[in-house]
Amino acid sequence: xxxxxxxxxxxxxxxxxxxxxxxxxxxxxxxxxxxxxxxxxxxxxxxxxxxxxxxxxxxxxxxxxxxxxxxxxxxxxxxxxxxxxxxxxxxxxxxxxxxxxxxxxxxxxxxxxxxxxxxxxxxxxxxxxxxxxxxxxxxxxxxxxxxxxxxxxxxxxxxxxxxxxxxxxxxxxxxxxxxxxxxxxxxxxxxxxxxxxxxxxxxxxxxxxxxxxxxxxxxxxxxxxxxxxxxxxxxxxxxxxxxxxxxxxxxxxxxxxxxxxxxxxxxxxxxxxxxxxxxxxxxxxxxxxxxxxxxxxxxxxxxxxxxxxxxxxxxxxxxxxxxxxxxxxxxxxxxxxxxxxxxxxxxxxxxxxxxxxxxxxxxxxxxxxxxxxxxxxxx
Numbered sequence: 001x002x003x004x005x006x007x008x009x010x011x012x013x014x015x016x017x018x019x020x021x022x023x024x025x026x027x028x029x030x031x032x033x034x035x036x037x038x039x040x041x042x043x044x045x046x047x048x049x050x051x052x053x054x055x056x057x058x059x060x061x062x063x064x065x066x067x068x069x070x071x072x073x074x075x076x077x078x079x080x081x082x083x084x085x086x087x088x089x090x091x092x093x094x095x096x097x098x099x100x101x102x103x104x105x106x107x108x109x110x111x112x113x114x115x116x117x118x119x120x121x122x123x124x125x126x127x128x129x130x131x132x133x134x135x136x137x138x139x140x141x142x143x144x145x146x147x148x149x150x151x152x153x154x155x156x157x158x159x160x161x162x163x164x165x166x167x168x169x170x171x172x173x174x175x176x177x178x179x180x181x182x183x184x185x186x187x188x189x190x191x192x193x194x195x196x197x198x199x200x201x202x203x204x205x206x207x208x209x210x211x212x213x214x215x216x217x218x219x220x221x222x223x224x225x226x227x228x229x230x231x232x233x234x235x236x237x238x239x240x241x242x243x244x245x246x247x248x249x250x251x252x253x254x255x256x257x258x259x260x261x262x263x264x265x266x267x268x269x270x271x272x273x274x275x276x277x278x279x280x281x282x283x284x285x286x287x288x289x290x291x292x293x294x295x296x297x298x299x300x301x302x303x304x305x306x307x308x309x310x311x312x313x314x315x316x317x318x319x320x321x322x323x324x325x326x327x328x329x330x331x332x333x334x335x336x337x338x339x340x341x342x343x344x345x346x347x348x349x350x351x352x353x354x355x356x357x358x359x360x361x362x363x364x365x366x367x368x369x370x371x372x373x374x375x376x377x378x379x
Contacts, residue, residue, distance in 0.1 A: 057274060059236040060143035063209035064118060065271075066164045074165055077115050085189045089115055092159070092168040097132025100188025109195040110140065110203070111186075116165035117206025120144055120191065121184065129176075129183055134191065136184040137176045145184075147172070160184060212236060213272050215280055216243060216309035216344050216353060218263035219288030220296025225266045227364040228287045234274030239267045240356045240363075243309055244342070248350050252357055255303050263307050267353050277315055281322045284308070290326075291335040309344035309353075316343055 058067045069077075078090060087093040102111070111121040111134070121136040129135035139145045143163060150159040150171065160169045169190045176183035194203045219225045222240035229238045242250050245262030255262045268280065288296055290306045310316035319341045327337055345352040355361075 057233065057271075058143075059210075059271070060141045061237055062119075062141040062144075063212055063236060063269070064141070064144070065210050066118065066143055068163075069116065069165045074115070077165065081115070085114065088187045088189050089167045094170075095133075095187045095189055100133060102134045102188040102191055102193060103132060105134070105193060107193070107195050109193055110201065110207075111136075111191040111193055112203065112207045113162040113165060113167055113169075114190050114192045115167040116162060117192075117204055118144055118162055118164045119203070119207055120162065120169070121186070123196075127177055129185070131183075131185060133170065134186045134188055135176070136186065137178075137180045137182055139184065145169075160186070162190075210236075210271055210273075212269050213277065214311050215268040215270065215277060215315065216265050216311065217268065217280075217284045218243065218265040218305060218307040218309070219284060219290075220264070220304045220306075221299055222264040222266050222356065222360065223363040225264075225287060226362070229266060229268050229280075229283065230365075232270075232275060232280070232283055234271045235268055235280075236271060237267075237269040240360045241265055241267060242303075242354045242356060243344070244307060244351050246350060249354050252360070256301070259302075262303055262354075263305050264303050264356075265307070265309065265353060267355075277318055278322060281308075281319060285326065290337045290339040291332065293338045306339040308339060308341045310341065311344055313343070316341065 057065065060066050078086065081089060084095075088095055105126075106123075108123050110119050110123065111126075112119050119140050121134075122140050125136045125138050125140075127135055127137060146161040146163045146166065148159045148161065150157045157171045157173075160172050161167060162169060167190055168187075170184065170186040173183045173185060174181060194201060194207060217225060217229075226238045226240045229235050241264075242255050242260075242262035243265035245255070245260040247254060247260045247262070250260050250262055254260050255264070270277075270280065288306060292306065294300065294302050294305045296304045296306075308319045310319050323337055323339060323341065326332060347353055
């Protein structure tokens with residue numbers, strides 16, 4: 001079987017079930033859109049090498065800490081495993097077909113890693129493959145699964161593992177149903193099922209997303225602002241969009257060529273335990289020039305204005321205090337700060353955050369390079 005391409009695997013997040021754990025207002029749990037089909041095809045080997053280069057804390061788009069566990073942490077978790085479970089999860093064995101306890105499970109809920117608790121698959125994406133093992137056509141989040149080439153027993157297969165604890169799950173094949181055409185063939189002993197009762201899930205602590213906060217910054221072209229914030233440790237997700245306007249769900253042409261009053265804005269979902277809101281404010285002032293009115297560098301227009309949209313009163317107070325503090329510094333005595341501050345309207349309201357078109361998202365990750373956003377310099 002040929003190795004799966006990166007483009008194919010990225011499609012898996014299109015209709016994931018991470019929403020089962022989240023409030024609908026939490027953008028950290030939004031499922032990532034599928035990758036563009038025109039993106040270059042990369043082999044599984046390239047994916048593995050890229051993942052190996054990742055250092056420090058890692059987060060998934062759905063708001064989970066997927067930082068790889070240490071060998072010591074895995075050994076501690078493995079102490080709870082029965083011999084038959086160890087044979088599969090640690091020794092990469094396979095349970096007998098039609099013998100697993102979850103093969104015929106048709107209840108609504110989520111399947112989490114038996115070793116570390118990371119959510120892996122949703123009941124919404126489970127199907128009867130007739131193979132004798134639990135089968136799914138996509139994971140809840142593409143970043144929760146790791147893929148390794150497996151050439152054991154004279155076969156060429158793709159092994160799937162938990163991205164956080166490396167527990168062996170099974171293999172993935174290209175004979176599944178639409179929309180992905182994939183079949184994740186998983187051992188029952190590698191999973192634990194958390195049932196949804198009375199319309200709600202009550203997963204254990206290890207299966208819950210981290211507590212996140214959201215910030216909104218407008219600092220010129222959102223391609224560069226998004227790219228720079230994505231590199232800040234503690235930032236889980238950065239999404240380009242439009243905010244502060246007088247038209248609902250605007251498109252790029254409306255924002256550029258009509259008077260919608262929207263600012264190109266980046267929504268930042270962050271882990272406050274890793275980076276504080278004040279630290280993000282400092283980064284924001286470093287990433288753009290807060291003294292340029294209705295422009296950033298070569299980009300002119302109201303959509304390129306400098307603005308902070310505070311998620312709540314606490315952020316509003318912090319932002320006002322930060323700008324007051326910055327305004328006293330010598331470098332801002334002759335060039336006044338023009339950054340506006342206001343409370344963010346709720347998503348869905350006219351002036352709230354509206355995600356920009358897909359081709360604007362992760363622009364630099366797709367095309368490389370950086371926007372020429374002026375820096376206000378180091379403190």
